[in-house]
Amino acid sequence: xxxxxxxxxxxxxxxxxxxxxxHREDADDLVQVAMERALGHSEQYSExxxxxxxxxxxxxxxxxxxxxxxxxxxxxxxxxxxxxxxGHDSLEAHSQRLAVQKAMSLLSEEHRMVIGLxxxxxxxxxxxxxxxxxxxxxxxxxxxRAREALQKLLSEExxx
Amino acid sequence: xxxxxxxxxxxLMAYADGELDEPQRSEVERAVRTDPAVAAAVERHRxxxxxxFDAFADVLDEPVPxxxxxxxxGAPAVPAAPGKVLSLDAARNARARSAAAAPSAPRPAVxxxxxxxxxxxxxxxxxxxAWFGGADSDAGYISADANxxxxxxxxxxxxxxxxxxxxxxxxxxxRIGVSFATRDGGYCxxxxxxxxxGLACRSGESWRIPVLSEAVxxxxxxxxxxxxxxxxxxxxxxxxxxxTTMDAAAERAARxxxxxx
Numbered sequence: 296x297x298x299x300x301x302x303x304x305x306x307x308x309x310x311x312x313x314x315x316x317x318h319r320e321d322a323d324d325l326v327q328v329a330m331e332r333a334l335g336h337s338e339q340y341s342e343x344x345x346x347x348x349x350x351x352x353x354x355x356x357x358x359x360x361x362x363x364x365x366x367x368x369x370x371x372x373x374x375x376x377x378x379x380x381x382g383h384d385s386l387e388a389h390s391q392r393l394a395v396q397k398a399m400s401l402l403s404e405e406h407r408m409v410i411g412l413x414x415x416x417x418x419x420x421x422x423x424x425x426x427x428x429x430x431x432x433x434x435x436x437x438x439x440r441a442r443e444a445l446q447k448l449l450s451e452e453x454x455x
Numbered sequence: 456x457x458x459x460x461x462x463x464x465x466x467l468m469a470y471a472d473g474e475l476d477e478p479q480r481s482e483v484e485r486a487v488r489t490d491p492a493v494a495a496a497v498e499r500h501r502x503x504x505x506x507x508f509d510a511f512a513d514v515l516d517e518p519v520p521x522x523x524x525x526x527x528x529g530a531p532a533v534p535a536a537p538g539k540v541l542s543l544d545a546a547r548n549a550r551a552r553s554a555a556a557a558p559s560a561p562r563p564a565v566x567x568x569x570x571x572x573x574x575x576x577x578x579x580x581x582x583x584x585a586w587f588g589g590a591d592s593d594a595g596y597i598s599a600d601a602n603x604x605x606x607x608x609x610x611x612x613x614x615x616x617x618x619x620x621x622x623x624x625x626x627x628x629x630r631i632g633v634s635f636a637t638r639d640g641g642y643c644x645x646x647x648x649x650x651x652x653g654l655a656c657r658s659g660e661s662w663r664i665p666v667l668s669e670a671v672x673x674x675x676x677x678x679x680x681x682x683x684x685x686x687x688x689x690x691x692x693x694x695x696x697x698x699t700t701m702d703a704a705a706e707r708a709a710r711x712x713x714x715x716x
Contacts, residue, residue, distance in 0.1 A: 301525060302524055306514070306515045306517075307515070309514055309517070309519065309523075313511055314511050323523060326523055327522060327523055339687045339690075341691070344694075352686065388509075391509070391510075392509060393510075395506050395507055395509075395510035399507070413472065414503070415507060415508060419474065420469070420472070425693075435468075435469065436465060438468065439464060439468050442468065445507070446499070449503075
């Protein structure tokens, strides 16, 4: 039952989409577009391969050729997300999370994608390379550069 | 000996991500124990990974909005007009699945709708397609046997047998992408004609076509973002390829043997 298997992946897809778009509504729009494509092209999925990787690739393509042109670039964080988790955990952990999200939003798209796949979702390098349709060597060096850029942004933020 | 300089940062990153194989993993492990600089670098990679993970972890606990759930009103549904990307094996599998599902309990409403779509995609899309040409025409590129299996014919069959990827034929409408040896001891070649692309695998004296994909460029429909080969074809290559694609010399040699191994 592909529809059920796709539905089971929705939380992970939403999380990945959030790491690319930073706005809850835009992220969900992206997931919705990807789900429509996945359901409309279910015959493209080959049994025995990883459904999650297939879906991530659809999200990536949907982002590149459809969704990114219409996202709101002004509002990096949805207002309701600010302060939403205070009370659940320490203020420090909360502001750390916001700092990382903000730093992510300043990365290039390529860097957000690779970090979203490997660090946020935890895909193995090999799968992430397949999603991005790049060789392993390219994946590794891109990931290293993305981390470096993110680390730099975070230390600048802490210093500020 | 201080081995620290033997490890570029990428290696330490891969180690922190659990991506290193032996013997490198043990070498880095040893360096982590003996060299504080290496240990600190690995720790930095781990800490960043953890921080990034934590920053988005809560999304998993959020309730998924109804509009994203297949089968609920307003949710993703099968488009009225199907896309034109075809994988015959997948369609056959879908047909087998829906046949197997028929006698059992009722399914959620969305399921029968789109298995039926997948099963009819192949015939529905190809029936009106120029790919077949007319029965009496030389224009067709493809023929289908009684089981719905596709094979190359006409110019496509000729190009697959004769053209080299390394030496494109300017007057041929067919472009050969890559050629490779398969895990089960045969040869396959990817090809494109106009906006369509597919994979052809040598079977006896003919070229079977397990995947054929047509780029859909209409508004909102599926199209490739960055790759010239459609995903379905790339996936089909990944499933079959043994080793890497053939270079010019290997391709020429295979052609001279009539694509037999």
